[in-house]
Amino acid sequence: MTASQDRALPAKLFILTTIKGAPAFTILTAMSKIEIRTVNVTQYLQPLREGGSLPAIVRADDDFLYVLKFRGAGQGKKALIAELLGGLLAQAIGLKVPELVFMHLDDSFSKTEPDEEIQDLLKFSVGLNLGLHFLSGAITYDPLVPVGDPLTVSKVVLLDSIITNIDRTAKNTNLLNWNKELWLIDHGASLYFHHNWKNWQAHLGRTFPGIKDHVLLERATQLPEASFEIQRALSTEKIQEIVAQIPEEWLVEESNPMAPDEIRAAYQEFLGSKLGRIDSLVKEASDAR
16 A cells, blocks of 8 residues: 555554454444544645635645645635535545645745735635645546446435535536545535524525435435445434534634534534434435436
C-alpha cells in the first residue's frame, strides 16, 4: 500500500482477541473513535476552477497534497460543515471518502497571490479550513463505466437522501473512480436546511424528492439491505460523535442568535429525523427508479 493510499483509507482498528484458545482479529470501524488530523498549509499549488467555490490543490506540512475547501468561499463555513458531516457519515457506513483533515491557512498566501479573486478568497479564509486528501490519478465517475457493487451504490443513494445532497447528478457526479473503486467527494451542497435557521424545523418531516435525479439511482437495487446497514452503523451515539467534530468557530454566526450547542443539537435532530424516516426514503428512491 502506498503512502497516498494509506492516507485515503478510513482508519480501522485491528484488535487481536482469543476465541476458545484460537486468535481472531476483530475489525472495528464505525464504533472506533473519530480522529481528524490538523495540518498547516505550506504551499498553494493550483486552483480547481471547475468548482464554483474555487477549491485548490495545496501542500501541507505533512508533505501530502490536499484539495482545500475554503471558509471564505460562497457558502462559507456552512459548506465546510456539510462537507465534514457528509464525509464522516459516509465513512461510518462503510463508503470510501478521501481522508478529511482540518487545514490551517495563515495570512501570508494572500499577500503573494497575483490573482485578485483568489487573493480575496485566501484573505477571507485565514484560519481553520477543511481538506480532502488528493487522490492522484483518480478520474471522474462515468456512468458508462460503472464502479461500485449494488449494495455500495444503494448506500450512496440513501446517504444522499438523508443529507439532502442535491449535487450528485449526471451533470456533476461528485464521484471518483480511483483504483477501480467508488469514492465520494464534495458534500458541501448538502444539508441545505442550515442556510435558514429560522425555518430549519420545517425540514424534519420531509423526504428528498430530488433523489430522482441521482446519477446512481438506476443501479441502486439493494436499498432495503443498504437501509439495514445504515441504521446499524448510525446509532444516536455515533451521530452525536460525528456532529461533535464540527469546530466551534465554524458554528459562530453574527446573523444567527443560536449558540453552538443549539446548532449541534439541531444537526443531531435533523439527522436523527431522517434516519427515523429511512423507510420512507427507501420507498421514495425505489418509486423513482
